[in-house]
Amino acid sequence: MNIFEWLTIFSICLIGAATPGPSLIIILYITNTKGLLAGIITSIGHGLGIFIYAIISILSISYLIKISPVTIQIIQLLGALFLIFIGYKIIFLKNIEENNFIKYKTSKSLIESFLIGFTTSFINPKVIIFFSAIFSQFLNQDYSVYTKSGMALLAGGIDTIWYILASFSITTPVIKHYIIVKQKIIFIICGYILVFLSFCLMYQTLKKLFLFFFLN
Numbered sequence: 001m002n003i004f005e006w007l008t009i010f011s012i013c014l015i016g017a018a019t020p021g022p023s024l025i026i027i028l029y030i031t032n033t034k035g036l037l038a039g040i041i042t043s044i045g046h047g048l049g050i051f052i053y054a055i056i057s058i059l060s061i062s063y064l065i066k067i068s069p070v071t072i073q074i075i076q077l078l079g080a081l082f083l084i085f086i087g088y089k090i091i092f093l094k095n096i097e098e099n100n101f102i103k104y105k106t107s108k109s110l111i112e113s114f115l116i117g118f119t120t121s122f123i124n125p126k127v128i129i130f131f132s133a134i135f136s137q138f139l140n141q142d143y144s145v146y147t148k149s150g151m152a153l154l155a156g157g158i159d160t161i162w163y164i165l166a167s168f169s170i171t172t173p174v175i176k177h178y179i180i181v182k183q184k185i186i187f188i189i190c191g192y193i194l195v196f197l198s199f200c201l202m203y204q205t206l207k208k209l210f211l212f213f214f215l216n
Helices: 003-018 022-034 036-067 069-091 110-122 126-135 145-170 173-214
Strands: none
Touching: 003 069, 003 126, 003 145, 003 173, 022 036, 022 110, 022 145, 036 069, 036 110, 036 126, 036 145, 069 126, 069 173, 126 145
């Protein structure tokens, strides 16, 4: 894989992690009620769940590449369209109120914090769809197990680091207030970046399909 492909995966995974959802609400609420360390442990558990989903996606797609190259190109096209849809949803996300946190039960120990983070990511079936859409664009049957593991580690690492930073932000009132105030601009920028990258990926996929059907 070249540096552009790694940077593209990095950018899309970062945007996916940064998009507000139940995971962010749970981690921020735990940090806000149980402290920074509990938030960090929850973030690590969440990242592990993401890593496992990424591995499952990569192995599944690698198998499809071997048995049906045409099928994987169709999946690439559908994946690019899915990422464009996600980008559209991000652009029009509604602002989150500063005190609008859902009252989830919090953990009494660091082990429970870890399990809450892991479970939050692992019970969400949309995660594997998201990663299938991403990794289908880049996987090649010639890639080594180290490259595939690196892709999964990148996804899990970005998720973990992002939520740890989010935990830090909730304990710093100035940063928290700034993010709340500027969130709409952040959503729009991230959304348009994801849509742009997705159109680039879709163009590459359509070119491959054209070459396969009309020049073979």
